[in-house]
Amino acid sequence: MDRVDLVDANVELLLRLRDITKEYNIGGQEVYALDGVSLDVNVGEFVAIMGPSGSGKSTMMNMIGCLDVPSGGSYEIDGAEVSSLDDDELASIRNKKIGFVFQGFNLIARTTALENVELPLVYGRIKDRRNTAIAALQRVGLGDRIEHTSSELSGGQQQRVAIARAIVTQPRLILADEPTGNISTLQSEEIMQIFQELNDNGVTIVMVTHEEDIARHCKRRVEMRDGKIVSDQPIEDRLVAKDVIEQMKSQAITRKPLALAGT
């Protein structure tokens, strides 16, 4: 197993997983969703976690996101050992250090974009919520949609609201679980563009995806199978979302007359 070891004094360790196990009892049988996973993620990394379904990548995300607790092993986030924290402290870590982006967007229904984005600030007891939330929405290009409810937004727009909600508390880590799973290719690229910009500004991103094209936007690729990490490599031929979008748009323009000619 290859592992990228960046032992460098200038690099700050953000996540430190050691021999993490997670077992479920299904029908009287112990099933290991995670079977001794060790992983280090430094500040500023952009990691894609890949693998077939059942490989344990989602369980891994839930562990990293402090939504679930491991059965064994040690997990430190930003120097804090997660197993020693109580529920309220975990909630506080989720609120301040982590931003979640889910496959199904997970916006709160019948609530405006602005209110969705304000919510982490509400739970974080932060003042001046409105302006902070508007700034986050502007950053994802939705400054003109703040009063729209989720049913009035497209899939890509909803996912951008979710990203705004994830970044509004300026967390060190963004966790994205199949963030492009439910949206079109162009919108996916737009989402990846936002992630790349965030990453360029120093935000660490860990993303679960099964799409090879999406994973190529990241900097590091971790592959899992049967609850174990089977490969961990830097991405050589990295895609830049901005370029891909421009390419797609120019193709669309050149393709249009062709399509017309065909009819």
Next chain:
Amino acid sequence: MGISEYFRLAIRALKSNVMRTALSMLGISIGVAVTILVVAIGQGATKSVADQVNGMGTNLLMVHQGAREMKLTAAGRSTTSTSTTLSSSTTTTSVKATTTPQGTLTLADALMIEKMFPESVQAIAPQVRGGVQVRLGSSNASSNVLGTTPEYLVVNNSTVRLGRFFTAVENAQNMKVCVLGSTLAENLTGNSSANLVGQNISVNRDNYLVVGMLAAKGTGTGGPDPDDVVVIPLSTAMARILAITTISDLSISCVSPIMMPLAQQQVTSLLRQRHHLVPPFPQNDDFVVRNQADLLVRSQSVTKTMTMLLTAVAIISLIVGGIGIMNVMLMSVKERTREIGIRKAIGARAHDILMQFLVEASIISILGGVAGAVLGVVSAILLASFGGWNTIVSPTTLIVSIVVSAGVGIFFGIHPAQKAATMRPIEALRYE
């Protein structure tokens, strides 16, 4: 996260499903409305009973003859019968009218009380009662005859609406004059405020001149109608209609409220002495002395029982309303499991979720309580103006019932809110 924030969240959640909110409020509304109505009726009844008792006269003592006479022992009876000569020796049974059974209370007793206790007794009105047939022209009515003295007016707090009351002279001369109550006037003429002064009416086929019309006293709550009456001089009633020598009861007006216990005690011991009664008392008494306070207590114990019963009904309906709220909140928690998961993922603590749902339940119950209070007050007013019931809504009732409904909401909201608060974020997020 401040309380205003929870409030905002709760209002939004409730607005998003108005129908469900309204339905869950309904139970608590009905509970509060019933409570307010019940208490209003209870307090109204208590007040009308008090008014009625006070309307009987001020500082009033009532002496009734022989309520316990039937239970007297043979020995007790024999001592009484030899001594109370007036009552037992000259008695002839009435053939003309229904009379109260012959007792031991006599006019002489009344005169003696008046003579002996001027310091405590202001006026005394002996009374005899019986059922009679009254006729005016062609209309006929069964009514009650009340024979008394002119003191009756003062002692029993009655007023003459038209004409005059009969005089002491008319009483002394067994004159056939009468004063009519409003119910009897209505039964005879169809009009309760009819003027029959100067006309002759027939009481048990004997003609009486109507000299006055009494003002209505009203029935209040239950009991015989005090206005269905023809009042005639005591001596006339005893000699001509009822043919008795004893009297049914005495109404005694005391000088002041402070003198009432003394008067009650004086009258009791005098009557025991005059009737030659022997202990034990009060078992061997052949009369009963009651004051207004006794009457109030007696009638209020009835209203109290009624109020307690209805209050039990009100409490049950509040509990049912609370269970309704719990049911809706449990459904709401289940329905919003995913939302709870999202909130927890972005940093809501268990306490935040608990408060969110608890505030929601409280708002439902407080709004329900206020709606119920309005409903209760409106129906109390309607009941008073159309049903003729006496209802009293006090501010205390309103405040208490709204506070109680808030308490019910919080109590029944705790379980669903805790269920939401203790959900594991990962399971809540996975919930479809």
